Amino acid sequence: MTPNADGDGARTGGDVAGKEHGGASFDDGRVGVYVHLPFCERICPYCDFAVVPAKAFDRELETRYVAALRRELEARSRDFGGRPLASLYFGGGTPSLFRPDSIARLIEAVERAFPPTGRREEPIEITLELNPGTLELARLPAFRDAGIDRLSIGIQSFDDGLLKRLGRAHRAILARRALEAARAAGFDNLSIDLIFAGPGQTRSDLDRDLDEVLRWGPEHVSTYELTFEPGTPFGRALASGRMSAFDEEVAADMIGQIEDRLGAAGFERYEISNHARPGFRSRHNARYWSRQAVLGLGMGAHSTEARAPRHPHGARRANPRVLSDWFERVERDPAHVGTVESLPPPTARGEAVFLALRRREGLVATDFAAEFGAPPRAYFESEIARNVARGWLEEDVPAPGDLRLTAAGRLLADRVAADFVSGA
Numbered sequence: 324m325t326p327n328a329d330g331d332g333a334r335t336g337g338d339v340a341g342k343e344h345g346g347a348s349f350d351d352g353r354v355g356v357y358v359h360l361p362f363c364e365r366i367c368p369y370c371d372f373a374v375v376p377a378k379a380f381d382r383e384l385e386t387r388y389v390a391a392l393r394r395e396l397e398a399r400s401r402d403f404g405g406r407p408l409a410s411l412y413f414g415g416g417t418p419s420l421f422r423p424d425s426i427a428r429l430i431e432a433v434e435r436a437f438p439p440t441g442r443r444e445e446p447i448e449i450t451l452e453l454n455p456g457t458l459e460l461a462r463l464p465a466f467r468d469a470g471i472d473r474l475s476i477g478i479q480s481f482d483d484g485l486l487k488r489l490g491r492a493h494r495a496i497l498a499r500r501a502l503e504a505a506r507a508a509g510f511d512n513l514s515i516d517l518i519f520a521g522p523g524q525t526r527s528d529l530d531r532d533l534d535e536v537l538r539w540g541p542e543h544v545s546t547y548e549l550t551f552e553p554g555t556p557f558g559r560a561l562a563s564g565r566m567s568a569f570d571e572e573v574a575a576d577m578i579g580q581i582e583d584r585l586g587a588a589g590f591e592r593y594e595i596s597n598h599a600r601p602g603f604r605s606r607h608n609a610r611y612w613s614r615q616a617v618l619g620l621g622m623g624a625h626s627t628e629a630r631a632p633r634h635p636h637g638a639r640r641a642n643p644r645v646l647s648d649w650f651e652r653v654e655r656d657p658a659h660v661g662t663v664e665s666l667p668p669p670t671a672r673g674e675a676v677f678l679a680l681r682r683r684e685g686l687v688a689t690d691f692a693a694e695f696g697a698p699p700r701a702y703f704e705s706e707i708a709r710n711v712a713r714g715w716l717e718e719d720v721p722a723p724g725d726l727r728l729t730a731a732g733r734l735l736a737d738r739v740a741a742d743f744v745s746g747a
């Protein structure tokens with residue numbers, strides 16, 4: 324729903340068993356399930372997710388898609404057999420285009436495949452993404468009855484001018500109605516998606532958006548810098564000079580502005596793009612950041628396979644991004660829908676550091692050493708030295724060998740983290 328939002332197959336973990344700590348990179352023995360529902364009323368010009376225009380989306384296609392998801396779930400659940408459910412996430416696309424009874428059937432099927440432990444200390448979280456432009460407000464109570472306990476709302480901005488320049492289908496009035504209706508339906512765990520560094524946006528514009536976000540009092544806020552992905556209309560406009568990139572220094576200032584404003588209001592920036600009130604970190608996305616098992620179902624969904632002797636550092640599976648290909652593969656051989664890539668140790672090490680540095684708690688050296696046989700310095704001496712010298716990284720905090728970003732490093736987090744991926 325947003326640039327690299329909660330939203331795409333490769334969504335990204337640490338809240339193991341609901342505890343708000345940095346999380347270990349060890350397998351927690353549970354599974355998260357991601358269900359990709361790819362249809363959107365209008366394709367936003369910056370979007371590079373696996374999406375399908377909703378023109379052809381009707382009851383028949385919805386029924387066929389849900390049946391195929393159940394078939395894929397049944398076949399793929401064997402790879403994660405015996406694991407209790409930790410989280411379930413309906414992402415897109417625009418999941419709120421699906422009828423509540425379809426969502427209820429999917430929740431029931433997932434809980435049958437992976438019965439939750441039922442232990443209070445291991446609660447599950449069931450999130451649904453929705454767009455204000457397509458939200459059928461009357462459906463919200465039925466989504467709640469179906470078992471959804473968290474909504475991630477693609478607000479993006481309360482500024483109609485910016486929404487228009489972003490090519491979004493909705494306007495601020497619909498965003499406000501969605502928030503009102505969600506609270507009225509009893510949802511007490513709301514996440515708002517916000518875009519910054521959008522075309523023509525100023526720091527004052529962003530301040531006004533943050534004022535309104537805070538007035539609505541969500542439990543969680545995800546903030547994404549607009550990116551120009553190659554192959555999208557915005558990417559092409561940038562390449563041909565019809566659009567220009569946002570000023571990097573202003574974008575970095577905006578990151579600080581968001582952290583300061585939300586921080587002063589009681590939010591913790593627990594991950595580069597995510598801010599939560601105490602107790603409201605995203606449990607599902609935390610699984611990606613700590614490399615826990617996630618089964619991805621649907622067109623374009625990604626899975627983080629459970630560790631196994633044949634891939635001790637984990638593996639990724641990517642489903643086809645074309646709807647007809649995904650249908651054809653599910654109907655032919657639902658256990659082998661996607662392509663699997665077992666992670667070689669250098670890739671896994673780079674990813675482990677990259678993902679850990681995105682989290683506030685950073686990288687725990689003993690966890691890293693337990694998996695890779697030696698602490699981070701043994702593999703990343705020059706990357707660590709370079710980023711410590713720049714003032715972007717601190718080492719040995721809180722324990723010897725641990726790594727985490729400094730306040731200055733958090734403004735350039737993607738750049739620091741990427742250094743470790745290329746150095747792996």
Ligand code: SF4
Nearest residue numbers: 324363366367370416
């Ligand atoms: S709403 Fe727009 S950004 Fe979100 S998934 Fe659909 S097309 Fe992409």
